[in-house]
Amino acid sequence: MGFNNKKRKSNPSDGNNNNKRIQKRDFKKSNRSNSWDKEPKGKRPARGGGKKNNGEGKYGATEYVRENEHFEAYYSAQKICSSDEDFANLMRVLKTDLPSSFRINGVGNFAARIKQRVKNEFATLSGAGLEDIKPPKAVEWYPDSGAWQFSYSRLQLRSVPQLKSLHEFLKSGQEFGSITRQEVVSMIPTQFLKVEPHHKVLDMCAAPGSKTFQVLEALHRDFESYDPSFGSFHADAEGGKAELSAKMPTGFVVANDADLKRCNLLTHQTKRANSPCLLVTNHEGQNFPVIKGEPGNAQDDFKFDSILCDVPCSGDGTMRKAPDIWARWHGGFGNGLHSLQIKIAKRAAQILKVGGRMVYSTCSLNPIENEAVVMSLMKATNGALTLVDVSKELPNLKRSNGLRDWQVWGKSNRRWNSAEEAHENNEKVVASSMFPDKEFLDTIPIENCVRILPHHSDTGGFFVAVFDKVRELDPEIETQIENEANGNESKKSKTREFSKFKGLGMAEVKCHFEYPSSSSNGDSGDQIKLSLTVEQPKPPKEKYSRDPQDGTLLFLNAHGQDQSRPGRKGFDGVAPVNSPDVVDPINEKYGIHSLQIEKNCVTRTAAGSKPKRVYYVTPNLRQYIAADTRESLRITAIGLKVFERQNLNDDKDSYFGADSKVLSSCNYRLNQDGLFLTLPFMTKQAITITIPELLQILKLRGLALVENEPVPDGSKFTPRPSFTDAETRKHVESCSQGSLVCLLRDEDVQKLNCSRSEFAITCWKGKTSLNLLVSKVETEHLLEKLKAHTRDVNDDA
Numbered sequence: 001m002g003f004n005n006k007k008r009k010s011n012p013s014d015g016n017n018n019n020k021r022i023q024k025r026d027f028k029k030s031n032r033s034n035s036w037d038k039e040p041k042g043k044r045p046a047r048g049g050g051k052k053n054n055g056e057g058k059y060g061a062t063e064y065v066r067e068n069e070h071f072e073a074y075y076s077a078q079k080i081c082s083s084d085e086d087f088a089n090l091m092r093v094l095k096t097d098l099p100s101s102f103r104i105n106g107v108g109n110f111a112a113r114i115k116q117r118v119k120n121e122f123a124t125l126s127g128a129g130l131e132d133i134k135p136p137k138a139v140e141w142y143p144d145s146g147a148w149q150f151s152y153s154r155l156q157l158r159s160v161p162q163l164k165s166l167h168e169f170l171k172s173g174q175e176f177g178s179i180t181r182q183e184v185v186s187m188i189p190t191q192f193l194k195v196e197p198h199h200k201v202l203d204m205c206a207a208p209g210s211k212t213f214q215v216l217e218a219l220h221r222d223f224e225s226y227d228p229s230f231g232s233f234h235a236d237a238e239g240g241k242a243e244l245s246a247k248m249p250t251g252f253v254v255a256n257d258a259d260l261k262r263c264n265l266l267t268h269q270t271k272r273a274n275s276p277c278l279l280v281t282n283h284e285g286q287n288f289p290v291i292k293g294e295p296g297n298a299q300d301d302f303k304f305d306s307i308l309c310d311v312p313c314s315g316d317g318t319m320r321k322a323p324d325i326w327a328r329w330h331g332g333f334g335n336g337l338h339s340l341q342i343k344i345a346k347r348a349a350q351i352l353k354v355g356g357r358m359v360y361s362t363c364s365l366n367p368i369e370n371e372a373v374v375m376s377l378m379k380a381t382n383g384a385l386t387l388v389d390v391s392k393e394l395p396n397l398k399r400s401n402g403l404r405d406w407q408v409w410g411k412s413n414r415r416w417n418s419a420e421e422a423h424e425n426n427e428k429v430v431a432s433s434m435f436p437d438k439e440f441l442d443t444i445p446i447e448n449c450v451r452i453l454p455h456h457s458d459t460g461g462f463f464v465a466v467f468d469k470v471r472e473l474d475p476e477i478e479t480q481i482e483n484e485a486n487g488n489e490s491k492k493s494k495t496r497e498f499s500k501f502k503g504l505g506m507a508e509v510k511c512h513f514e515y516p517s518s519s520s521n522g523d524s525g526d527q528i529k530l531s532l533t534v535e536q537p538k539p540p541k542e543k544y545s546r547d548p549q550d551g552t553l554l555f556l557n558a559h560g561q562d563q564s565r566p567g568r569k570g571f572d573g574v575a576p577v578n579s580p581d582v583v584d585p586i587n588e589k590y591g592i593h594s595l596q597i598e599k600n601c602v603t604r605t606a607a608g609s610k611p612k613r614v615y616y617v618t619p620n621l622r623q624y625i626a627a628d629t630r631e632s633l634r635i636t637a638i639g640l641k642v643f644e645r646q647n648l649n650d651d652k653d654s655y656f657g658a659d660s661k662v663l664s665s666c667n668y669r670l671n672q673d674g675l676f677l678t679l680p681f682m683t684k685q686a687i688t689i690t691i692p693e694l695l696q697i698l699k700l701r702g703l704a705l706v707e708n709e710p711v712p713d714g715s716k717f718t719p720r721p722s723f724t725d726a727e728t729r730k731h732v733e734s735c736s737q738g739s740l741v742c743l744l745r746d747e748d749v750q751k752l753n754c755s756r757s758e759f760a761i762t763c764w765k766g767k768t769s770l771n772l773l774v775s776k777v778e779t780e781h782l783l784e785k786l787k788a789h790t791r792d793v794n795d796d797a
């Protein structure tokens, strides 16, 4: 047996080192999970052994040895199954590949059609090559057939002709955002969280964001029936605005992760939800900042209604998907992150509102990461939390109860009777909090924890515990949690202070403090080592090279008002942007004054430069970040992009043949993703077109303004047809150059039985042509959707 654990530091209980190791592995996995064409996770040889042969395995990749006597002995001793037979069943299923699964995204009117298609077309697949394979089936416990599971391998998906359309559907659906590939068990915690549209939610360990996406869906659930009316084109524009504000969630979600790269991945994954209620932050969960400023009471700490702690863990519940774990697993596999998991859960309990709900989850089978953490949390919070009995919730979900007793083993695969015994034998990571405290356990309903075992419903393994907060934490416990967090934070601020000169072309002095290992916060009085390094200046980074990390988060402030909170300053103390330059031209161009950009939008910019992108943020989320007067939140993404600067001075000066003099009055263009939000407020730059014109624009990615006038098409000029309808021509003429929106006419919307927003597209009017400003993927999707709608109409006729 070759255990690949040599790099593990001797004291993993602080979590940091192991954390990084596990994060790195997770990150690779999540990248791989984006494609339906790539090999299954874990189909790579584990360093240190576990490989069965070098030949081609079942699905064209190396097969793994899926056996580990210590694993079997450990979990048999933990009695995670009800009988020997049940355990044998578990072991059998653990050694098989995990079926694939996906969730149909509830956001958007398209969801119902997708469900219908899956039910009618894919759930009934049969024929040659599929004899031994069950067709996709709806996940029993997931509401409204919103989640599906199937067992085709990727090779089968690619090569069996009957599966071709399913394969295409999965690929394009994932890319466009109508479905999300997600493990069935990973869908569970958010269901127990019971998010309501008015909830302020914190997802503490959120990347890569599959659960955040579910939270966003829950927040936006009333929004699904929203169909914007457009300022100048709809008789009931005021009604449209009222509907927008009635259906826009008043809640929001803060999606946090300790790993910056993974925060960016999360931003990318959740972009498809088009939500102005999302804030992405980059903190260690255990140190997540407490913001002063509960609405209406600036003195109180801000508390969340719902908190999800999907903590980093050893992940041995994912063995079916990541079979390399078999070779690496040992008796101490679940010990390394136990202390960190407790710290994260305690911080969550502190910043949860009384009456709020918190869900703790892991993809581990291990009681050390599960029941032992729950026990420690319940002890630490001293009655402020109740461990909720959720046996009546999600009634079709097969599960078993939390364990009342368990054993603690070490990496030598020995069982320890106490932390002292383990320490004497050099297993320093073993902590007393890992051992079941029988007396205390008798006082809590630990069986209320939910264990999902892979053989219950042919899934991965998972653990969930649901807590309701029934009273505030005792003040001394609050102080203790706060001190732990502040201790860690103070280390960071010292480093920050010295990197103040970053990017100014001066030599940088970097200070590194090393605290004695016995101290978590450097206050122990033992010697602290300080080392200094001087780094020569690097060439300044290009501004806006990434988005949205660069620059400082600022509130737009059109007329120098709102002095109580003029703007969020960066560490370099830049002042808010001179925003009339931004706000006034946008208002003028799109007639969008009533959106109140200066009040509702934020941007990131460096001193003296114009913002590149303008993001809409819902009022309560804006209030939350505005309350962060100490600027302790490290924000990596926020809100929904509604306008984007069109740079007229670079090589796109004559963008699509537009006149730069005309455009320089407003060089911000509309963003397709934010249309549902901007449209009801627009009184200019929106036109209606016919169905054939829409079809042509989508197919040709634009139309000429004068018949057959050669128009720029990438690097060459090609003649394109023009608009055929006289009314459309009049509309196009009435708009100024730059970005505008094309919509279907009301009668066509009715004819196609679609919503007005479904086929609203942003275009760019140049001197000679009108060009699409929608990505290629989205264009294809719109085309497909338009064809489906017209087919339906023709079929009905």
Ligand SMILES: C[S@@+](CC[C@H](N)C(=O)[O-])C[C@H]1O[C@@H](n2cnc3c(N)ncnc32)[C@H](O)[C@@H]1O
Pocket (backbone or CB within 6 Å): 019, 023, 026, 186, 204, 205, 206, 207, 208, 209, 210, 211, 212, 256, 257, 258, 259, 262, 283, 284, 285, 286, 310, 311, 312, 313, 340, 344
């Ligand atoms: C199990 S994954 C979360 C999966 C995510 N909830 C989802 O459903 O997509 C655990 C995450 O915790 C993050 N993490 C590790 N240590 C952390 C800490 N101290 N605080 C917050 N996040 C942490 C990792 O970067 C990783 O993204």
